[in-house]
Amino acid sequence: MANSSQAMEPSEEVLKDLHFRMVRIRHFEEEAGKLMEQGKSPGALHLYIGEEAVASGVMVHLSDQDQITSTHRGHGHLVAKGGEFKKMYAELYGRETGYNKGRGGSMHISNVDAGMLGANGIVAAGPPIAVGAAFSNKYLARIEGRDSMNVAVPFFGDGATNEGAFHEAANMAAIWKLPVVFICENNGFGEFTRQEDHQAISDIADRAAGYGMPGVICDGMDAVAVWEAAGEAIERARSGGGPTLVECKTYRYVDHVGLRGIGLNYRTDEELEEWKKRDPIEQHEKRLVEMGVMTEDEIQAVHDAVMADITESIEFAENSPLPDPADLLNDVYTPTAAS
Amino acid sequence: MTAAEAPAGRQLVYTLAITEGVRQALQEEPLAFMAGEDVAGAGSVFGIYRGLLDEFGPDRVIDTPISESGIIGLAVGAGATGLKPIVDIMFMDFIGECMDEIVNQLAKMRYMFGGKATLPVTVLTMSGAGMNLAAQHSQSLEAWLCHTPGLKVVMPATAYDVKGAIITAAREPNPVFVVMCKGLMALPGEVPEEPYTLPIGKAVVRREGDSLTIVAHGRMIHEATKAADILEGEGVSAEVIDPLWLQPLDTETIINSVSKTHNALVVHEAVRFGGVGAEIAAQIAELAFDYLDAPVGRVAAPFSPVPFSPVLEQTYVPNAERIAAEARQILGTG
Numbered sequence: 060m061a062n063s064s065q066a067m068e069p070s071e072e073v074l075k076d077l078h079f080r081m082v083r084i085r086h087f088e089e090e091a092g093k094l095m096e097q098g099k100s101p102g103a104l105h106l107y108i109g110e111e112a113v114a115s116g117v118m119v120h121l122s123d124q125d126q127i128t129s130t131h132r133g134h135g136h137l138v139a140k141g142g143e144f145k146k147m148y149a150e151l152y153g154r155e156t157g158y159n160k161g162r163g164g165s166m167h168i169s170n171v172d173a174g175m176l177g178a179n180g181i182v183a184a185g186p187p188i189a190v191g192a193a194f195s196n197k198y199l200a201r202i203e204g205r206d207s208m209n210v211a212v213p214f215f216g217d218g219a220t221n222e223g224a225f226h227e228a229a230n231m232a233a234i235w236k237l238p239v240v241f242i243c244e245n246n247g248f249g250e251f252t253r254q255e256d257h258q259a260i261s262d263i264a265d266r267a268a269g270y271g272m273p274g275v276i277c278d279g280m281d282a283v284a285v286w287e288a289a290g291e292a293i294e295r296a297r298s299g300g301g302p303t304l305v306e307c308k309t310y311r312y313v314d315h316v317g318l319r320g321i322g323l324n325y326r327t328d329e330e331l332e333e334w335k336k337r338d339p340i341e342q343h344e345k346r347l348v349e350m351g352v353m354t355e356d357e358i359q360a361v362h363d364a365v366m367a368d369i370t371e372s373i374e375f376a377e378n379s380p381l382p383d384p385a386d387l388l389n390d391v392y393t394p395t396a397a398s
Numbered sequence: 399m400t401a402a403e404a405p406a407g408r409q410l411v412y413t414l415a416i417t418e419g420v421r422q423a424l425q426e427e428p429l430a431f432m433a434g435e436d437v438a439g440a441g442s443v444f445g446i447y448r449g450l451l452d453e454f455g456p457d458r459v460i461d462t463p464i465s466e467s468g469i470i471g472l473a474v475g476a477g478a479t480g481l482k483p484i485v486d487i488m489f490m491d492f493i494g495e496c497m498d499e500i501v502n503q504l505a506k507m508r509y510m511f512g513g514k515a516t517l518p519v520t521v522l523t524m525s526g527a528g529m530n531l532a533a534q535h536s537q538s539l540e541a542w543l544c545h546t547p548g549l550k551v552v553m554p555a556t557a558y559d560v561k562g563a564i565i566t567a568a569r570e571p572n573p574v575f576v577v578m579c580k581g582l583m584a585l586p587g588e589v590p591e592e593p594y595t596l597p598i599g600k601a602v603v604r605r606e607g608d609s610l611t612i613v614a615h616g617r618m619i620h621e622a623t624k625a626a627d628i629l630e631g632e633g634v635s636a637e638v639i640d641p642l643w644l645q646p647l648d649t650e651t652i653i654n655s656v657s658k659t660h661n662a663l664v665v666h667e668a669v670r671f672g673g674v675g676a677e678i679a680a681q682i683a684e685l686a687f688d689y690l691d692a693p694v695g696r697v698a699a700p701f702s703p704v705p706f707s708p709v710l711e712q713t714y715v716p717n718a719e720r721i722a723a724e725a726r727q728i729l730g731t732g
Contacts, residue, residue, distance in 0.1 A: 126479060160512030167510040176478060177511060181502050187468050188503060191475020191483075198481060201457060202428065211475070224498065227468035234463065390513030391547050393571040395598075 107135030109312035112339035116285025128185030133178025144372035183222030189213035218249025279307030419564030434486030470499035505548030528581035557587030601648035607637035624718035670698035
């Protein structure tokens, strides 16, 4: 973990780390989308392409002891939290070698060992769970005599902030001053419904005032901006200062499901192209070159290495064993001696 | 140890047995905490948690906002990250406010994650009619929970069982709903002072008999026992079985009894249509059909909300007379 949240400017190490995480997400998602549309992987995928700066900018500040909850659009969060491609593609393929042994798939992909408490098929289900994790973090810090707490970070979209579960979670985190940082990925759409049609505010950070917590807005297309905003909020949460709502303004390049979408005209090509001009990876790569942090060759080498990992990981997934139908009922319950 | 084997001695009412169960669960497990609406300062609207705040302090006995989704979400998140949550949903009717957290999160997280999460969560909630609290504070919704893989459901109807159920649930690595009966709050019973558990998924034979099996749960156990007294006066020997655990259900004890008595009557306070009794009746029909002398009977609430007016509520909730009448129908003596 690169822990530079105290610094005003990100170190070279952090800048490279942000880039690496974003590139991993972008390529993972593009290839996953193709696999779905080629009918190679079952089910439906909600892809994170375009929003990479958010997960990456936050996750650089977190260790495996810090938890996140994710959304139906959750691959990017797991990739950014260090998810291994082999276990991720294997899960998308429904294989026994996947993170969830093929029981969860895209919408429930998780890695509890690294604090990733699951993608979630239910909008706004994550924030209450993150509040529970943060309660644990505070409780355990107390009984272990630690001042610094682990932090729980729920990711959720603009649409989720209209759910009651979000409201209950935000209120509870605030009254108990729990180490939570609420990361709202405002991509402008709840599925296919524009934000202006689903809520009467444009800045979701405004809602923070209703809970008595700070609300901040950052450019969700700029990994460094997210890194700065999230870093300050995470540091405050860690040291007992309570929760923050961070709104990251971002955009989903692909449709609600898959790469190609279903041909709805809920947005224009011009709008999409306008956002792509501020592509988080292109912007960041330009910065890296201008600052002399990385050369174009070095950047290309990162892409190549990630793609090689992906090729190998998809092969691993395709050659992995399927779950044994005899194991269908395993893990409904935790076994106990008594039962 | 079953209720029948409990040593004679100290008597506690149902409410105090609840308090003692939670107290001992918190005493024996430092990672356990209790949270819910007015559970701390007020000791719950039912008074069932009085004294716990004083003994364990505000870090472990916690008043929450009126936020049922938040409460179950708290339990899911805290349970999955190492704590042992005991949470209270004041009235069972309020689970409508948190069904996503119960059904889609708490119950499924372990399975969805390929067995890589553990949810040692206890949910305490108060069910049932009898206090004229009307349609939104009187329901028996246990069937909703029993229909959800991943949950365990126990419905204790004695002071002994309610304390044992709470300690059992608190020690379990799985989500357990302890569905308590508000109509039994003043019921006294023998309760040992030391902590004890109940065998999960094991029914209790409340009364032995040989000509009819009555399967009843929750408060209806007591009505079924009274019905058995009435029937005894008529020369009918009824066996009364309390499944106690509705999920997992002790089918074996029920089938063994029906195989012996050849007649079965299922009783509960919940609405008859789609109730747990429908599942029990179906299992009897599947597994003991050849033993049955008559169709399986059912006595349960009619298909309506719980009414307010005392005269209507009394009509709505099954009682010993109705159970005895149905028994006579089954036996052809009515």
